[in-house]
Amino acid sequence: MPDPHASPADLIRAVTLGVGRLVTGGMNEPQQAALLDELAGYYAEYTDVRHPFAPLGDTPLRTRQELRNHFADAVIQSRSAGEIEFAPSDMTVHQTADPEVVIVEFSYRGSASGQRFELPCIYVVRARGGEIIESRDYGHHVESTRVFGGLGNLAAALANRATRA
Template identity: 55%
Template sequence: MRTPEETVRAVAAGVCRLMRGGLTDAEEAALFDELAACYAEHTDVRHPFQPLGDTPLLSRAALREHFSAGGRPAGVERYDVVDDHVFTTPDPEVVIFEFSYAGVVDGRAFTLPCIFVVRVRDGVIVESRDYVHHVAGARAFGRLPALAAALAATEIAP
């Protein structure tokens, strides 16, 4: 059984492999399964800083769908975890994973800061709050105009 630190690091490493691309269909499907297996059957994963609104991911199946949804950019030359630190808390199930994804897309370097606050029970994630710099991600992958248009078209909730 993985420790909380091993579990969060496994997820980040899997995301890096996925974003780098170059996988066969079978390798990609296996990676989706590996990533989903890092989560409990019933979980609560949220992205509070998602610019277009957070949609909670409440099951392993939803997480697998999230990872397999596509949208991986072409032109990724490098995608790695850097400056990573796992902080323990008084609750042995909860860790804080502070890191950045860093890489190169179409010759342009990027850094995408992240902080995940994660509860791991029996080696799988049961709850996570993933704070990601989504605007930096949109900029890195050439999606800033699309994000701006989507934001302009979205009504602000009261």
């Protein structure tokens, strides 16, 4: 059950910390399932989350279940990176004239397979009644793909799209 008094900044802090714990791993199946439910629970049942800079195009996430699946995919992607450290850092929250909307600047920092990385992010988040109802997540998708060992797959997918165009 969402906290109706949670601010947009509180919610995005909770989400980014949860994603860090999720990607770092070390949880048994029930713990992971509970964290996936917790993360999806920060969002309204019907929401609008987009990743405008996604290299293969943006697929809006419209429901809690879609978000839960999205977070679960992050776990699958991170497993190929070996031992991983992954946590949000240097978070700055910019309040806007609309009390429902914040702009959040931060980076996910850590290491994967012994290599240090930084993934800069800017999220524009709208929350109401303690739930995120809309978010535009601008992250460094190519660097994230590199960190988790997926550049070859991304290059092949982009080449496949180019030949179909």
